[in-house]
Amino acid sequence: MKPAIETRDLTKEFNGLVAVDHVDLQIEKGELFGLLGPNGAGKTTLIHMLCTILPPTEGTAKVAGFDIHRTPDSVRKAIGIVFQDPSLDGRLTSRENLDFHGRVYGMDKAQREKRIADVLKLVDLEDRAKALVQTYSSGMRRRLEIARGLMHHPKIMFMDEPTLGLDPQTRRSIWDHIQMLNKQEKITILLTTHYMDEADYLCDRVGIIDHGKIISLGKPEKLKDELKGDIVSLEVAQPKKYVEIFQRAKYVKEVTVVKDQLHLTVTGGERTIPKLMEIVTRRGGKVRSVGLRSPTLEDVFIRYTGRGIREEEAGAKEQMRMMVRAHSR
Amino acid sequence: MSAQAVYVLWLRDMKWFLRAKGRLISTFVMPFLWLAILGMGLGAVIQMPGGGSFIDFLTPGIVGMAILFSATMSGVSVLWDKQFGFMKEILVAPVSRISIMIGKALGGATTSIIQGVMLLFVAALIGARMPGIAGFLIAFLFMIILALGFVSLGLAIASRIGDPVAFPIVINFLIMPLFFLSGAIFPISTAPGWLQTLAYINPVTYGVDGLRGAILGTSQFPLWLDFAVLGLFSLAMILLGAYLFKKMKA
Ligand SMILES: Nc1ncnc2c1ncn2[C@@H]1O[C@H](COP(=O)(O)OP(=O)(O)OP(=O)(O)O)[C@@H](O)[C@H]1O
Ligand SMILES: [Mg+2]
Numbered sequence: 001m002k003p004a005i006e007t008r009d010l011t012k013e014f015n016g017l018v019a020v021d022h023v024d025l026q027i028e029k030g031e032l033f034g035l036l037g038p039n040g041a042g043k044t045t046l047i048h049m050l051c052t053i054l055p056p057t058e059g060t061a062k063v064a065g066f067d068i069h070r071t072p073d074s075v076r077k078a079i080g081i082v083f084q085d086p087s088l089d090g091r092l093t094s095r096e097n098l099d100f101h102g103r104v105y106g107m108d109k110a111q112r113e114k115r116i117a118d119v120l121k122l123v124d125l126e127d128r129a130k131a132l133v134q135t136y137s138s139g140m141r142r143r144l145e146i147a148r149g150l151m152h153h154p155k156i157m158f159m160d161e162p163t164l165g166l167d168p169q170t171r172r173s174i175w176d177h178i179q180m181l182n183k184q185e186k187i188t189i190l191l192t193t194h195y196m197d198e199a200d201y202l203c204d205r206v207g208i209i210d211h212g213k214i215i216s217l218g219k220p221e222k223l224k225d226e227l228k229g230d231i232v233s234l235e236v237a238q239p240k241k242y243v244e245i246f247q248r249a250k251y252v253k254e255v256t257v258v259k260d261q262l263h264l265t266v267t268g269g270e271r272t273i274p275k276l277m278e279i280v281t282r283r284g285g286k287v288r289s290v291g292l293r294s295p296t297l298e299d300v301f302i303r304y305t306g307r308g309i310r311e312e313e314a315g316a317k318e319q320m321r322m323m324v325r326a327h328s329r
Numbered sequence: 330m331s332a333q334a335v336y337v338l339w340l341r342d343m344k345w346f347l348r349a350k351g352r353l354i355s356t357f358v359m360p361f362l363w364l365a366i367l368g369m370g371l372g373a374v375i376q377m378p379g380g381g382s383f384i385d386f387l388t389p390g391i392v393g394m395a396i397l398f399s400a401t402m403s404g405v406s407v408l409w410d411k412q413f414g415f416m417k418e419i420l421v422a423p424v425s426r427i428s429i430m431i432g433k434a435l436g437g438a439t440t441s442i443i444q445g446v447m448l449l450f451v452a453a454l455i456g457a458r459m460p461g462i463a464g465f466l467i468a469f470l471f472m473i474i475l476a477l478g479f480v481s482l483g484l485a486i487a488s489r490i491g492d493p494v495a496f497p498i499v500i501n502f503l504i505m506p507l508f509f510l511s512g513a514i515f516p517i518s519t520a521p522g523w524l525q526t527l528a529y530i531n532p533v534t535y536g537v538d539g540l541r542g543a544i545l546g547t548s549q550f551p552l553w554l555d556f557a558v559l560g561l562f563s564l565a566m567i568l569l570g571a572y573l574f575k576k577m578k579a
Contacts, residue, residue, distance in 0.1 A: 053421050076423040087414035091345055103337040104422040148418075 002065055004029045004156050004188040009059035012045050019045040021212035027190060032182045034203035035192040042212040043192035044084050047158050051081055064155050080149030084160035090134030094125055094144050097133060098151055105152040119147040123177060139170035159191040175202055196297040208301055215304045224295045229253055230269030231299050233291040234262045236280055245279060258308045334424040335432040342436025360395040360448055378519055388452040389540035390513030396445040397508060397533060400476045401500050403437030404483025408493035430574040433484060438476040445472045460544045467543035475536040478563030481570030488577035507533045518549060532562035
């Protein structure tokens with residue numbers, strides 16, 4: 001079986017900045033694949049190239065079996081897209097937004113009417129179908145964008161941060177919708193996210209992307225298992241001071257510093273904590289707090305990049321996006 | 330070319346036009362004020378060279394003005410679509426850029442022609458002389474050519490300018506001189522030589538003159554000349570608009 005998406009050396013440069021760096025990726029039919037990475041990792045740029053709205057600087061890709069350079073129109077017909085930023089017309093009703101979409105994708109009247117009813121039902125928006133989209137909440141808009149992406153029966157859906165800036169309940173309900181599309185409608189899905197839990201919960205496979213490169217790829221469980229052990233976090237003053245000492249301890253497999261915390265990958269967390277604390281005390285330091293947990297995808301990310309995925313973010317940029325979304329029409 | 334896509338882009342412009350009541354009123358008020366205040370105010374003191382009332386003379390000029398401004402300004406919808414993200418939905422669809430450009434152009438042209446026609450009726454209400462059926466049809470033809478040319482110019486400029494706030498400023502800067510130098514509010518034949526020269530190289534002059542010929546039956550140039558010059562200009566603008574729109578970044 002041919003893969004749904006296949007990229008070769010796919011690269012995009014913006015005036016010397018390499019946003020996507022020689023990516024080789026293969027996504028099978030029916031897969032729910034997640035691209036996990038921090039702000040600016042190149043997720044959106046990668047998706048835009050696959051959607052044929054951004055020409056690559058180098059490399060090629062096949063989407064649904066079609067070459068993005070040679071047959072962009074066939075690619076476009078085969079895919080549905082939920083863009084990261086809002087892209088609805090607020091001065092039209094949701095029905096009109098969907099009808100617009102159906103027409104530009106060449107559906108006839110009967111097809112459109114049936115499909116509009118179906119997709120509105122799928123995302124639970126039937127009651128508000130006649131209201132102007134500018135009166136919708138951001139969760140409703142997101143669901144409508146998903147419905148719109150589905151209008152023309154795409155084989156592959158791209159969803160760029162489908163739950164960015166939504167409250168936990170809404171995120172849950174969108175997750176359910178995404179899973180249903182994948183399992184029941186058999187649509188291959190490529191989604192991007194910088195939420196660990198989203199990638200972990202939803203995706204069959206996850207590719208971790210940073211600075212335009214895929215640095216690790218596999219099933220979420222497998223990625224976490226590779227860390228082999230538990231994560232102990234110690235909050236101390238001047239954590240960098242202890243890195244070398246802990247690296248020498250044989251029961252510590254990895255040490256990273258994340259802000260004022262030391263993250264230690266260890267075997268048998270419960271039994272090693274006292275030993276770790278003793279080391280700090282012996283150096284005259286003081287442990288302010290201790291944490292013990294199983295590894296998450298965040299730890300996988302830290303291991304490959306040496307920093308937390310949400311470290312410099314959840315800050316200005318995301319908040320601004322949410323505001324933009326809330327204010328747009 | 331996708332007829333469906335052209336149609337739905339046009340349809341969307343119509344819906345916007347009818348839903349934005351405020352915009353509808355404001356685009357109508359300005360030319361109306363010109364017509365009512367200038368026409369009636371100045372009309373009382375001005376003696377037209379060839380006889381006839383000033384408001385009769387002014388009406389075709391103001392109709393031309395309404396179309397000129399609203400057609401060129403309609404290009405701003407491209408920029409708002411970009412700003413609000415809807416342009417991505419349009420550009421990622423499997424339709425050619427040229428269908429999108431034509432749909433947008435027809436939408437903008439239709440709304441500005443509607444305004445031109447409404448203004449003609451208002452002029453009739455305040456006593457301006459009206460053409461017969463044939464005259465009206467010829468006027469309508471000139472309105473279409475004028476609108477298509479300047480909508481395309483607006484689209485061409487919009488595809489080079491990213492900022493929806495800067496757009497109207499640029500347009501006004503460009504359109505104001507074209508309007509004043511077109512013979513819309515004073516007869517060219519009696520103007521000083523340098524003004525006449527400028528007017529002769531201004532395509533709007535031929536649009537206004539054609540409208541005047543159609544509505545009043547008297548024009549400076551023969552109607553076929555007005556038709557030819559304006560038609561060539563509009564064709565050039567349509568080609569330029571299509572070319573620049575095609576090159577526009579997503
Ligand atoms: N049109 C552009 N011109 C110049 N640089 C760009 C452009 N688009 C993206 N970039 C840069 O490319 C890099 C990758 O951006 P991209 O939007 O793909 O990241 P992302 O992973 O989607 O991030 P986020 O999580 O914030 O959406 C960033 O450094 C960004 O500044
Ligand atoms: Mg992004």
